[in-house]
Amino acid sequence: MRVALAQIASTRDIEANLKTCRRLAEDAVEQGAGWVIFPECAPFLGPDRDKLPVAETLQGSQIQTFQALARELQAAITVGSFAERSPDPTRTFNTQVHITPAGDIAAVYRKIHLFDARVDGDLTLTESASVVGGQDAVLTAVQVQGEEAKVGLTICYDLRFPELYRELAFRGAEMLTVPSAFTRPTGQAHWHTLLRARAIENQTFVLAPNQWGHHYGTRASFGNSVIYDPWGECLGCLEEGDGVVVADLNLERQREVRQKMPVLTHQRRGLSAPGQHEV
Ligand SMILES: O=C(O)CNC(=O)[C@H](CS)NC(=O)CCC(=O)C(=O)O
Numbered sequence: 001m002r003v004a005l006a007q008i009a010s011t012r013d014i015e016a017n018l019k020t021c022r023r024l025a026e027d028a029v030e031q032g033a034g035w036v037i038f039p040e041c042a043p044f045l046g047p048d049r050d051k052l053p054v055a056e057t058l059q060g061s062q063i064q065t066f067q068a069l070a071r072e073l074q075a076a077i078t079v080g081s082f083a084e085r086s087p088d089p090t091r092t093f094n095t096q097v098h099i100t101p102a103g104d105i106a107a108v109y110r111k112i113h114l115f116d117a118r119v120d121g122d123l124t125l126t127e128s129a130s131v132v133g134g135q136d137a138v139l140t141a142v143q144v145q146g147e148e149a150k151v152g153l154t155i156c157y158d159l160r161f162p163e164l165y166r167e168l169a170f171r172g173a174e175m176l177t178v179p180s181a182f183t184r185p186t187g188q189a190h191w192h193t194l195l196r197a198r199a200i201e202n203q204t205f206v207l208a209p210n211q212w213g214h215h216y217g218t219r220a221s222f223g224n225s226v227i228y229d230p231w232g233e234c235l236g237c238l239e240e241g242d243g244v245v246v247a248d249l250n251l252e253r254q255r256e257v258r259q260k261m262p263v264l265t266h267q268r269r270g271l272s273a274p275g276q277h278e279v
Pocket of ligand 1: 040041045046115125126127156157158160181182183186187
């Protein structure tokens with residue numbers, strides 16, 4: 001299957017962000033992709049005080065726009081995340097949505113781990129002040145160009161919690177999405193290493209579209225949207241700029257990697273019950 005990661009520099013201008021998303025999705029489909037994955041906060045990335053008023057439900061206009069786009073392009077679309085209204089009127093969920101080529105919502109994942117950190121001198125992020133963490137790991141089946149893959153959904157800071165990825169792998173994940181707004185300093189230090197480790201240790205494809213460039217204030221993202229295969233090989237990376245990373249994912253290659261070195265069946269401590277396959 002041919003997939004695409006879309007890399008953008010989202011701001012608080014929702015209309016402009018959605019316009020860029022459309023242009024990149026069209027570009028990806030023109031290059032033969034059947035599945036387009038957008039970064040975290042693709043429709044809106046702005047200060048917390050501006051986020052709450054634009055939070056929507058799954059039935060709101062932001063997700064509807066992506067559903068219409070999927071139908072029009074006949075491609076699966078993963079909205080890396082959007083600000084979803086939560087039961088707490090002062091906070092949102094940070095929610096990833098997978099949409100089929102028919103425009104139906106197939107899976108919804110609410111970011112579990114929230115990024116509260118002093119990034120460097122002038123940038124402190126307190127995600128838990130404006131976001132309610134989700135509870136559940138989510139695995140879904142994705143159909144692309146006549147092939148099906150089991151995909152574990154994660155977001156950004158989740159990447160630092162390998163147990164989540166192991167659980168998804170044990171449940172049968174063949175691919176992991178990590179749409180992100182990874183900051184420039186932490187991205188420089190850790191982005192490729194963590195993603196490649198998740199790919200190698202779980203023997204899964206890792207699909208990681210990132211925000212890039214300047215968003216607001218001192219907030220900037222690292223770019224470097226990247227796809228790693230189950231052997232840790234880089235199948236494509238875009239360091240900077242709006243654009244797409246297109247790659248062919250060979251599920252046969254993954255079976256080969258897992259057959260030669262069946263790591264997931266060798267685990268002796270910690271999480272148990274490998275080999276469960278549920279979707
Ligand atoms: O706040 C928003 O508007 C959108 N959300 C994000 O950008 C999130 C939470 S602040 N960013 C991360 O998780 C970056 C993690 C990261 O950079 C690391 O783990 O190093």
